[in-house]
Amino acid sequence: MALNIRSHLQGGLKFIKEHPQVLFTVFTGAIIIGGFLFTSQQFVSVAKVAQERFERYRLSSLQDAFIEITTQEFNNPQYLSEVIKRLTKTNNTITEFRVVSNDTKYTIIASLKDEEIGTSDIKNENLYTLTFAKPTESFSYDLVENGERIFKVVRAVPDGAGGVYGWVTNITGLSQLDALTTANIQKAYLVLFGVILLIIILFVRHARIIDYATLYARLKEVDQMKDDFVSMASHELRSPLTVIRGYTDLVKSSEGLEEVREEARTKLKKILDQIDTSARQLDSLVADILDVSRLNQGRLAITLKEVNITEIAKTITESFKMPAEQKGLTISFKGPVTAVVSADPDRLRQVIVNLVGNAVKYTPKGNVAVEVQEVGGNVALRVSDTGMGISSEEQKKLFQKFYRIKSEETREITGTGLGLWITAELVKRMDATITVESIKGVGSHFIIVFPKKV
Ligand code: ADP
Numbered sequence: 001m002a003l004n005i006r007s008h009l010q011g012g013l014k015f016i017k018e019h020p021q022v023l024f025t026v027f028t029g030a031i032i033i034g035g036f037l038f039t040s041q042q043f044v045s046v047a048k049v050a051q052e053r054f055e056r057y058r059l060s061s062l063q064d065a066f067i068e069i070t071t072q073e074f075n076n077p078q079y080l081s082e083v084i085k086r087l088t089k090t091n092n093t094i095t096e097f098r099v100v101s102n103d104t105k106y107t108i109i110a111s112l113k114d115e116e117i118g119t120s121d122i123k124n125e126n127l128y129t130l131t132f133a134k135p136t137e138s139f140s141y142d143l144v145e146n147g148e149r150i151f152k153v154v155r156a157v158p159d160g161a162g163g164v165y166g167w168v169t170n171i172t173g174l175s176q177l178d179a180l181t182t183a184n185i186q187k188a189y190l191v192l193f194g195v196i197l198l199i200i201i202l203f204v205r206h207a208r209i210i211d212y213a214t215l216y217a218r219l220k221e222v223d224q225m226k227d228d229f230v231s232m233a234s235h236e237l238r239s240p241l242t243v244i245r246g247y248t249d250l251v252k253s254s255e256g257l258e259e260v261r262e263e264a265r266t267k268l269k270k271i272l273d274q275i276d277t278s279a280r281q282l283d284s285l286v287a288d289i290l291d292v293s294r295l296n297q298g299r300l301a302i303t304l305k306e307v308n309i310t311e312i313a314k315t316i317t318e319s320f321k322m323p324a325e326q327k328g329l330t331i332s333f334k335g336p337v338t339a340v341v342s343a344d345p346d347r348l349r350q351v352i353v354n355l356v357g358n359a360v361k362y363t364p365k366g367n368v369a370v371e372v373q374e375v376g377g378n379v380a381l382r383v384s385d386t387g388m389g390i391s392s393e394e395q396k397k398l399f400q401k402f403y404r405i406k407s408e409e410t411r412e413i414t415g416t417g418l419g420l421w422i423t424a425e426l427v428k429r430m431d432a433t434i435t436v437e438s439i440k441g442v443g444s445h446f447i448i449v450f451p452k453k454v
Pocket of ligand 1: 358359385388389390404406415416417419420421
């Protein structure tokens, strides 16, 4: 599990390294979404404050109106109660409307609730004394009572001579207001959610564009490889042809060949050998190109059967003894007498020839070793060399079509860059796997593993 998360994280980091523009996208996305969230939050809190302020104004206006209406009748509790009932008729959020007398007991002289009349409201004494500072203003504050948010608004009733007759107290429940605010907030968040969804869709599309950009870069790379191949292939085709034609002309122009002397015969053999080599080069190039087109079109026939890989690998190693020794290399084979794998014998031969051929070709000094091993029922073929080696960056592209390592060392070595691609494709079609282990400047190991036969 932990390993899984780690590998996902590593994969993510690698992706970001390869596509740094993703960081910009994520950053912009986060800023836009954050900006929207912040603005919505601001709107909501401003709206909330405005609504509460409006409610306070409404209540204090109500109190102003009450005092205005009742100012001459303040000693007439019955009249006060009537006015209270009239004013609250259309204000069903008002749960308390009291008129309190400025006597020692803070007696309630009129109220929305008849049963309160005549009782004392001394518990709110502190509140009433507060209003002495500004007897013409309403004092309001909010508090929670029985789980509901309420507003309490208190206003002194001035007696016209600098004192107060008493107080008017109102309580209004805020649950209706809160429900309205919550509904509005929900609507705002719904819209915000839609906007965020749109932004995410936009960024997903953007990410797809990044994919296209990567694909485009890859296509350009492949296109370049193809161009390289076309110029290389025409060169490769032309040079052996020129040699063949030149030597053929030479042989044709030599007279009396049937009676040639020993010296001339040796010379002629050398010439014919060169023609043969060039013709073989052409043949293998054309064969590679044909294999590529067959593999691409799925027309390459593979017939799997049980074959003794040891026998094939040993014979091929021996056939490379001469070219290896000509380069001053030693070549060896090691393996059990028989190791049976399920493969197409011709294609297996082609794969091994390619790997051993490459090992000899890309090894300036040292040795090449071919080994067949049986490990836990699997059969592995290992072709090792002490050659140029392949860096890990190069290894990633090694099995791509037309890929050749371009360096000072490989400049003089001819090739198409098709061999390893064909090898990998053939190995895959024979249900085996191919891997490479290599250190630049030290050497390479190419390993093919044929799975255990069930
Ligand atoms: P080529 O026709 O160029 O040999 P391959 O597909 O067989 O094409 O190999 C691709 C490239 O891989 C070669 O050009 C060479 O640079 C590198 N390569 C292959 N085998 C070896 C090896 N044993 N040691 C070092 N480099 C190798």
